Amino acid sequence: MSEKYVQTLERSLDVLEVLAQAEEPLGVTEIGNRISLHKSTVHRILQTLCHRGYVEKKKDHERYQLGIKIIELGIRFFNDLEIRKVAAPVLSDLVKVLDEVAHLVLPDEGEIVYIDRAESSQVVSMHSKVGRRAPMHCTAVGKALLSTMPEEEVRHILEQKGMTSYTPNTITDIDTLLVELRQIKATKISIEKEENEIGIICLGTPIFDYSGQAIGAISVSGPASRIQEKGITRIGEEMKKSGERISANLGFDFYKRS
C-alpha cells in the first residue's frame, strides 16, 4: 500500500525549490547532494521539468535554472489575486503621500509572504522582499495579522515557529507580545521598531475581506530616523486609512463591524 503523498512529485518539488533558492544555476550532482537523491534520478526529473519549460539548461550546457514557465504560472496567479488588484492603486497613492516603501503581505502557515510592493519615485529597488517569507513575531505586518487571531491560535503559531531573535529589540516573550497584540487589535496599527532589522522601522495594519476575516496586511517602512522625523502617528494614520480603503473595496462592512 502506498504513502499518503506521491513520492516522485515531492522529490520533483524539492528539485524546483532547491533551484529557486539557489539564485544561480546548479548542476545535476550538486542538486542531488543538496536533496540527497541519486544523480540519475535528479537527471530524469530535470529532463522532464526542462521538457515542460519549468527549468532551463543554461547554454553553458552544464547547469540548470528555473524556466520561464514558472513565471507564467506564478505571475498569472499574482495578477488574478483579488486583494492584490484592489491594494495596488491604494498602496501607490499611499506611497505618493508618504514617500516610503509600502508592502502587501499575505499570511501562510504561520508566516507572512511579501506579495507586492509600491515604492517611492526612483529609489533603486535593492533586493526586493517580494516573494520572500518572514516570521510574524518580528514584523509589523505579522503582528497586525496576529492581532486578529484568537490567543490560542497565536500561541500555537509562536510555539511552533519559535520567536527567533534578530536584533536586540526582537520580542522573544510570548506574553509580552500578547499584551502588545491586544493594543494593536484596538488601534489597528502595529509598530515594529528595529525588531527585525537594525535601522528600519515598520508600521502595519490588517486587511479584512467581506467576511470580516483578516486576509492580509499592508505596511510602510523606512530608515528609523526618517520615519521618526515624518512622524509615526501621521504615518500610522495614513496607512490605516489606506488599509480601510482596501478592506472596504473587498466588501468589508465597517458599519456593521467596526
Next chain:
Amino acid sequence: MSEKYVQTLERSLDVLEVLAQAEEPLGVTEIGNRISLHKSTVHRILQTLCHRGYVEKKKDHERYQLGIKIIELGIRFFNDLEIRKVAAPVLSDLVKVLDEVAHLVLPDEGEIVYIDRAESSQVVSMHSKVGRRAPMHCTAVGKALLSTMPEEEVRHILEQKGMTSYTPNTITDIDTLLVELRQIKATKISIEKEENEIGIICLGTPIFDYSGQAIGAISVSGPASRIQEKGITRIGEEMKKSGERISANLGFDFYKRS
C-alpha cells in the same frame, strides 16, 4: 523500458496547468476529466501539492486552486530576472514621456511571453497580459524578435506555429512577413496595426544582451486613434531609444556592433 520523462511528474504538471488556466477553483473530478486521469490519481497528486503549498483547498471545501507557494517561486524568479530589473526603470520613464502602456516580453519556444508592464498614471489595469503567451507573427514584439533571427529559423517557427488570423489585418503569408522583417531589422522598429486586436496599435523594438543576442523586446501600445495622434514616428523613436538604453545596460556594445 521506461519513458524518457517521469510520468508522474508530467501528470502533476498537467494538474497545475489546468488549475492555472481555470481562473476559478476546480474539483477533483473536473480536473480528472480535463486531463483524462482517474480521479483517485488526481486526488493523490492534489494532496501532495496541497501539502507543499502549491495548491490550496478553498474553505468551501470542495475545490482546489493554486496556492501561495507558486507565487513564491514565480515572483522570486521574476525579481531576479536581470533583464527585468534593467528594463523596469527605463520602461517607467518611457511611459512617463508617452503616457501609453509599455511591455517587456521574452521569447520562448517560438512564442512571446509578457513579463512586465509599465503603465501610465491611473489607468485601471484591466486584465493584464503579464504572464500570458502570444504568437510572434501578429505582435509588434514578436516581429521585433523575429527580425533578429535567420530566415530559416523564422520559417521554421511560422510553419510550426502557423499564422493564425486574428483580425483582417493579420499577416498570414510568410513571404509578406519576411519582407517586413527585413525592414524591421534595419530600423529596429516594428509596427503592428490592429493585426492582433482591432483598435490597438503596437510598436516594438528588440533588446540585445552583451553577446549581441536578442533576448527580449519592449513595446508601446494603445488605441489606434490616440497612437496615430501622438505620432507613430515619435513614439517609435522614443521607444527605440529606451530599448537601446536597456541593451546598453545589459552590456550590448553599440560601438562594436551597430
Next chain:
DNA sequence: AACGAAGTTTCACATATTAAAACCGATTGA
C-alpha cells in the same frame, strides 16, 4: 428516505521509477 454526485480511502497488481553501474566527454595535470 433513497438517490446521485463528488470527494476520499483501500488494496492488489503491474508499471513506472529507481539506483547502480557503465558510458561519455571535457578539463586538468603530469
Next chain:
DNA sequence: TCAATCGGTTTTAATATGTGAAACTTCGTT
C-alpha cells in the same frame, strides 16, 4: 599526449511505487 578526474547522460534489472477499480463517505436533492 595520455591518464585521471569529475560531471552529465544512458542503460538496465529489481522492486518499490503509483495506479485505477471499487468500496466508502458526505452532502445535497428529489
